[in-house]
């Protein structure tokens with residue numbers, strides 16, 4: 001099923017993100033993660049993709065196919081285009097199709113350090129257009145968006161213009177970069193609406209569980225850290241369990257606020273940690289049920 005159908009059926013789409021094991025680890029290690037996630041019944045699970053055309057041993061497609069075919073959960077395969085040729089990208093799409101994966105998150109990817117090649121596909125709109133040209137409507141297409149602005153972009157307004165172009169190129173829905181202050185998301189949604197963008201947007205939420213992880217992520221994404229969040233990091237940075245529990249509590253607070261304010265979806269960055277996904281999902285079980293009660297057809 002294409003994910004756009006889920007948005008028609010549900011008031012709130014709730015999904016997880018996982019990443020493939022390193023190429024040096026056996027692919028089977030992903031089973032521990034998936035076994036821990038499958039009974040939480042997310043609407044779909046997305047699988048990240050290596051940037052710069054270096055691929056990840058085709059593991060994204062392989063894992064997406066396991067999610068779909070072994071666990072019966074809808075899968076979204078991330079796909080980056082920077083550094084890949086048209087033929088390579090078309091090949092990946094065909095492989096996904098052959099494996100029964102029907103949803104792609106179309107991304108440019110981060111430009112690798114020292115990258116000099118131009119690549120045939122320069123941005124995510126090029127990739128979205130290629131998917132539509134090459135595969136028609138066989139894939140549901142998701143795109144990334146940035147409530148606090150993309151690190152290379154001028155400002156949020158420009159990013160919203162770009163999101164409009166992604167929609168016009170054929171994207172069906174969007175997922176945000178992680179954020180820790182919901183106000184950025186609400187301001188972003190207001191502007192998106194003013195621009196006439198129709199596609200549903202899922203809020204990307206990452207429960208933070210260790211300080212190093214967050215410093216790396218903030219450097220990459222440019223996300224702002226609210227004072228309340230910084231206090232948690234400082235207070236518990238030397239107590240692993242306390243930091244994990246405080247990180248989960250903070251994410252839950254964000255999620256409850258987002259759902260109450262009418263967000264169309266939550267995409268949980270699980271960091272392949274079923275404990276975190278379980279703690280969050282079980283805590284909002286009755287909220288998810290209640291919010292979807294009236295609309296759900298299945």
Ligand code: FAD
Pocket residue numbers: 047048049050051052078079080105106107108109110111122123124125144145150151152153154158159162165175176177178204
């Ligand atoms: P684009 O939409 O192409 O935008 C890139 C930059 O170019 C932006 O600054 C944009 O403003 C500018 N731009 C785009 N089009 C135009 C235009 N027509 N005119 C002028 N400027 C333009 N990375 C991975 O490597 N693997 C993953 O699996 C992965 N998953 C992600 C999942 C989510 C939900 C998100 C939010 C990000 C993910 N990323 C992933 C990171 C992503 O690859 C980077 O943020 C990357 O730098 C931008 O990708 P994009 O698809 O948003 O790029």
